Amino acid sequence: MSSPSYTLRNKKVWVAGHRGLVGSALVRRLEGEGCEILTAPRESVDLRRPEQLERWMRDARPQAVFLAAARVGGIYANDTRPAEFIYDNLMIQANVTEASRRLGVEKLMLLGSSCIYPRLAPQPIPEDALLTGPLEPTNQWYAVAKIAGIKLGQAYRRQYGCDFVSAMPCNLYGIGDNFDLMQSHVIPALLVKAHQAKESRAPTMDVWGTGAVRREFLFADDAADGMVFLMQHYSDEQIVNLGPGSDVPIRDLVSLVCKVVGYKGGIRFDTSRPDGVPRKMVDTHLAASLGWRAKTSLQAGLEATYRWYLEHAVGKQRAVA
Numbered sequence: 001m002s003s004p005s006y007t008l009r010n011k012k013v014w015v016a017g018h019r020g021l022v023g024s025a026l027v028r029r030l031e032g033e034g035c036e037i038l039t040a041p042r043e044s045v046d047l048r049r050p051e052q053l054e055r056w057m058r059d060a061r062p063q064a065v066f067l068a069a070a071r072v073g074g075i076y077a078n079d080t081r082p083a084e085f086i087y088d089n090l091m092i093q094a095n096v097t098e099a100s101r102r103l104g105v106e107k108l109m110l111l112g113s114s115c116i117y118p119r120l121a122p123q124p125i126p127e128d129a130l131l132t133g134p135l136e137p138t139n140q141w142y143a144v145a146k147i148a149g150i151k152l153g154q155a156y157r158r159q160y161g162c163d164f165v166s167a168m169p170c171n172l173y174g175i176g177d178n179f180d181l182m183q184s185h186v187i188p189a190l191l192v193k194a195h196q197a198k199e200s201r202a203p204t205m206d207v208w209g210t211g212a213v214r215r216e217f218l219f220a221d222d223a224a225d226g227m228v229f230l231m232q233h234y235s236d237e238q239i240v241n242l243g244p245g246s247d248v249p250i251r252d253l254v255s256l257v258c259k260v261v262g263y264k265g266g267i268r269f270d271t272s273r274p275d276g277v278p279r280k281m282v283d284t285h286l287a288a289s290l291g292w293r294a295k296t297s298l299q300a301g302l303e304a305t306y307r308w309y310l311e312h313a314v315g316k317q318r319a320v321a
Contacts, residue, residue: 006107006163006232014038014062016047016096017069022111022169024176025224026066033228038062048091054099065108066227067096067149072142072178082141089145097152101162109231110153112168112239114282115143124283127168127239136277154237163235167227170243170282174220174301175308187217190254191306194261195314204266205258208273211251216243216281219301222294229292241282244294253298260302 013030017023018039030037038060040047045056047069071088078085093110100108117125118133130150135143153164173187181189190207197205226242234240248256254267287293296304 006235008064008228008232009034010036011063011106012036012038012061013064013066014040014057014060016040016065016067016092020068020070020072021172021174021177021220022223022227023066023068025174025220026068026227028221029224029228035064047095048088050095050099053095054102057099057103061103063106064231065096065100065105066111066231067093067109068111069096070111078139078142085139086141086145089142090148093145093149093152097149097156097164100164101156101160106163107231107235108153108162108164109227110149110164110166111227112146112150112166113142114168114170114241114243114280115139116147116150116168117280117282119277123279124281125241126283127241127286130239138274138276150239157237165230165234165236166239167223167230168239168241168282169223169226170216170218170241170280172218172220172223174305176220176312177305177309179309179313186215186250186253187257187302187305188309190257191261191302191309194258194263195306195309197265198261198263202265204268205263206268206270207250207254208270209250209275210271211254211267211269212249213275213277214247214249214279214281215253216245216247217253217298217301218243218294219296219304222296222301226287226292226294230287230290233290233292238286240286240290241284242287242292242294243282243284244296244298245284245288247279247281248298256299257302260299260306 013035015023015026046052117129119136121129150166153166156162177188178184179188179192
């Protein structure tokens with residue numbers, strides 16, 4: 001199943017979505033691989049437009065591609081902008097996959113998400129749980145697009161012999177995250193809320209949901225490390241889960257965030273807000289059997305993310321306000 005012979009050294013490696021959470025982590029990770037890192041600026045290459053994409057790829061000639069570009073967001077963004085989430089992600093994946101085949105890319109890594117799995121999948125979620133039950137309604141549009149991307153890669157491997165592989169990380173967070181409360185995922189949203197509560201000396205902090213659901217969180221730099229590892233050591237159509245191998249109740253996550261931020265007030269859970277799926281933890285036995293494990297603890301990852309937020313995001317938010 002594994003194919004340890006593929007090297008990135010001295011290759012032209014395109015990180016699609018290099019400004020995003022995963023893409024920027026991939027750029028940091030690849031700097032030690034002795035490869036030429038290619039990036040396509042969003043202003044000149046719209047990945048939803050096949051003619052723009054193919055023109056750029058013909059000039060750049062990438063040999064390996066990490067497809068980390070995507071329309072992403074939290075529950076609110078998924079629920080209120082469903083057309084954007086399904087159309088943009090379908091087009092990005094289809095165009096990059098087809099252009100990679102046409103132009104002879106040696107290896108393509110498609111980045112999925114654990115939201116592809118059924119809402120009530122067995123826990124931890126094995127890779128073969130895909131398409132065995134209904135999806136979580138609040139992010140079904142994104143999930144359907146990502147499932148289509150997986151199947152696209154598998155189809156191209158079967159029909160054309162393309163070395164296209166897919167990785168499925170769990171909930172990601174980290175350096176360069178999106179801290180906009182209307183679009184962000186749970187960890188950046190909690191960090192902002194706790195920081196604002198601390199700054200304003202608020203007696204309580206409101207958190208969506210009951211706090212009882214369980215989630216696992218993978219530091220983006222660990223996800224990037226896993227993707228590079230799979231690019232080098234894996235070649236098969238089976239998707240591969242990436243995660244830390246443990247999960248945490250949201251209530252405990254909130255407590256840890258408050259500890260990292262230094263907020264000492266109370267927590268009020270707004271039970272009128274959606275929780276999402278009751279538990280979501282991926283089975284990482286396949287990745288472990290190949291020789292990869294996550295390295296960053298949740299607290300260490302939160303501390304690094306909060307440091308980045310203080311250094312880069314707080315000033316911008318004040319300027320907007």
